[in-house]
Amino acid sequence: MILHLLNRSPATAGTVDDALAAMGPDDRLLLIEDGVLGALPAQASLFTGLAGRLFALREDLAARGLLERCAEQANIVDVEGFVTLTEEADKTVSWF
Amino acid sequence: MNETEIATGERVTEGDLLVILRHSPHGSSWLREGLDTALVAAAFGQRVSLLFSGDGVLALLDGQQAGALGQKGTHGVIDMLAMYDIETLLVDAHALISRGLSTEDLLLPVSVVEGAALPKLLDQHRLVLNF
Amino acid sequence: MASSEIYRYLPVLDQEVALDPEGFLVDMADWSPAVAEALAAEEGRILTAEHWEVIQVLRDFYERYEVAPAMRPLVKAVGLALGAEKGKSLHLMRLFPDSPAKVGARLAGLPKPANCL
Numbered sequence: 001m002i003l004h005l006l007n008r009s010p011a012t013a014g015t016v017d018d019a020l021a022a023m024g025p026d027d028r029l030l031l032i033e034d035g036v037l038g039a040l041p042a043q044a045s046l047f048t049g050l051a052g053r054l055f056a057l058r059e060d061l062a063a064r065g066l067l068e069r070c071a072e073q074a075n076i077v078d079v080e081g082f083v084t085l086t087e088e089a090d091k092t093v094s095w096f
Numbered sequence: 097m098n099e100t101e102i103a104t105g106e107r108v109t110e111g112d113l114l115v116i117l118r119h120s121p122h123g124s125s126w127l128r129e130g131l132d133t134a135l136v137a138a139a140f141g142q143r144v145s146l147l148f149s150g151d152g153v154l155a156l157l158d159g160q161q162a163g164a165l166g167q168k169g170t171h172g173v174i175d176m177l178a179m180y181d182i183e184t185l186l187v188d189a190h191a192l193i194s195r196g197l198s199t200e201d202l203l204l205p206v207s208v209v210e211g212a213a214l215p216k217l218l219d220q221h222r223l224v225l226n227f
Numbered sequence: 228m229a230s231s232e233i234y235r236y237l238p239v240l241d242q243e244v245a246l247d248p249e250g251f252l253v254d255m256a257d258w259s260p261a262v263a264e265a266l267a268a269e270e271g272r273i274l275t276a277e278h279w280e281v282i283q284v285l286r287d288f289y290e291r292y293e294v295a296p297a298m299r300p301l302v303k304a305v306g307l308a309l310g311a312e313k314g315k316s317l318h319l320m321r322l323f324p325d326s327p328a329k330v331g332a333r334l335a336g337l338p339k340p341a342n343c344l
Contacts, residue, residue: 024215179300
């Protein structure tokens with residue numbers, strides 16, 4: 001299982017498509033930095049195939065005032081959760 | 097190229113490092129930095145694969161030259177990859193098609209990878225770096 | 228990479244050849260076989276036919292790829308140009324001890340190899 005990290009907003013960059021195209025059926029996606037904009041309900045349709053495998057970083061959501069505005073499908077993790085996700089993965093791949 | 101047969105009979109490329117190149121020559125230093133990383137890894141004896149994806153396919157285009165102010169392009173490095181035993185050159189099929197290009201337009205023979213094969217490709221490399 | 232900083236001058240015949248702090252030519256155009264011999268003499272080395280053929284391989288490599296090769300591609304280039312028997316790191320280590328890619332590039336008048344650590 002690979003942990004994919006996305007730090008670009010899906011609304012302004014095609015990076016999300018690259019990341020999604022490279023993801024295997026067990027891989028997880030963690031939205032960080034501007035990537036957390038993907039956790040907005042309006043972007044949810046992008047990630048429908050990732051039930052249970054989509055995560056967003058709490059600190060980056062909070063900083064942007066998005067913590068209470070997240071789609072339900074995004075699992076919110078803090079930095080410790082980030083570490084745990086990294087430990088559980090064989091490797092991480094960053095998309096930026 | 098390092099290929100192994102997997103259970104489905106599909107051919108899969110494996111290696112120590114997969115470098116994904118997503119930026120075109122001249123516009124930024126991303127491509128050059130990705131290629132440099134690949135060369136350093138190969139110089140240390142790592143088995144390196146390159147995946148040209150998105151605008152990165154432009155790196156392989158025939159007929160490139162130095163930039164307007166005489167900056168070196170990256171085509172010299174592409175030409176040199178074989179000297180570093182980097183022979184696994186993969187191109188994302190969609191990246192070619194969406195730019196109206198075919199393998200005939202490219203400097204070197206490459207393997208075209210369909211989108212569905214990408215996850216397996218990442219899985220088969222110990223380390224994956226994006227540029 | 229080539230440094231443009233002039234650290235010292237090496238007298239070669241009637242020429243004063245500018246060298247950078249690591250002993251590489253500041254201006255590649257200054258290179259001549261006599262310069263290579265003078266650089267080698269500084270290291271207490273006398274260039275033999277076996278040195279010269281590798282120096283030529285290095286210069287051809289630079290001509291084509293515009294960078295000086297690290298060890299691995301140098302071994303490969305020598306093997307392709309001079310035969311498998313000579314395309315061995317042992318052979319190059321004997322000719323250019325310590326760091327063949329670096330020592331060889333210096334004598335061939337090339338910049339310091341980029342991916343050479």
